[in-house]
Every structure is written in C-alpha cells, then in structure tokens.
Amino acid sequence: MQPTATVLVYSDDANTREQVRLAAGRRPAADVPPVEFIECATLPAVLKRLDQGGIDVCVLDGETVPAGGMGVCRQIKDEIFDCPPVLVLIGRPQDAWLATWSRAEAAVTLPVDPVDFARALASLLRERLAVEA
Helix, strand or coil: CCCCEEEEEECCCHHHHHHHHHHHCCCCCCCCCCEEEEEECCHHHHHHHHHHCCCCEEEEECCCCCCCHHHHHHHHHHHCCCCCCEEEEECCHHHHHHHHHCCCCEEEECCCCHHHHHHHHHHHHHHHHHHHC
16 A cells, blocks of 8 residues: 555635545545645646646535636546546535536535545545556
8 A cells, every 4th residue: 555645635715625634534544545635726736736746636626716626627637647536526416417527536515524525535545546556
C-alpha cells in the first residue's frame, strides 16, 4: 500500500473544503492509505495542479462559482491524460443526472454527510490504487 493518497479538493468556499477534510478524516477507510489534501479555489489552480500529476482522486464542488465542479469535471475528463476519478458535490439529490453528464464517477450531496462521503471517497481510492498497482 502506498504511504499516502493525494486528494484534490476544488471549491471557492473554504467551509466546503473544510467539510470535505473533516468528513474524510486522516483515512476514509481502513483498507486505503491516509489522505493528503490539496485545496484549490480556482479553475486555473486545479488545471495547473492536475498537469503536475500525482493526484489520486478529485473532489469538485458543483456549487462553485464561476466554474462549477460539474463543468470542470467534464473539462478535465476531456483534457487531462489518465484523469483521476472524480467525486462531485451536488446541491440536491435531483442533480445526480448532471453528475452523470459530467462523467463523474461518484456524487455526494451538500452539506457533506461524513459517512456517505467517506464511503464514496474510499471506493474511488480503491479503484484508482488498484489500477495503479
């Protein structure tokens, strides 16, 4: 097992980024490595960091303005080679179809429910780390 997993968190709201960090904790599940968070508040910061590589999972806030997480997800799926799996934070359960349109692998509603979020994040980490192994 690798020593840490790197999770990129994109949101223009510092409280949302904090919710994500707190919901995941140091390790979202016993069978995945501890997580290290990289926080981005703007689309250019996300793109720059993804270009550098080393991201295992992206968590994108669908409510971010002006570039929402679902549009960013669709963009990075088209533009980033070997794009990491994406978990989108959505405002309402009815927005799940938009998360599918964006090609996100998972979606969790806001405010972040720690159990649902940790489960979804751990699942994406398992898949990503199994592919990399």
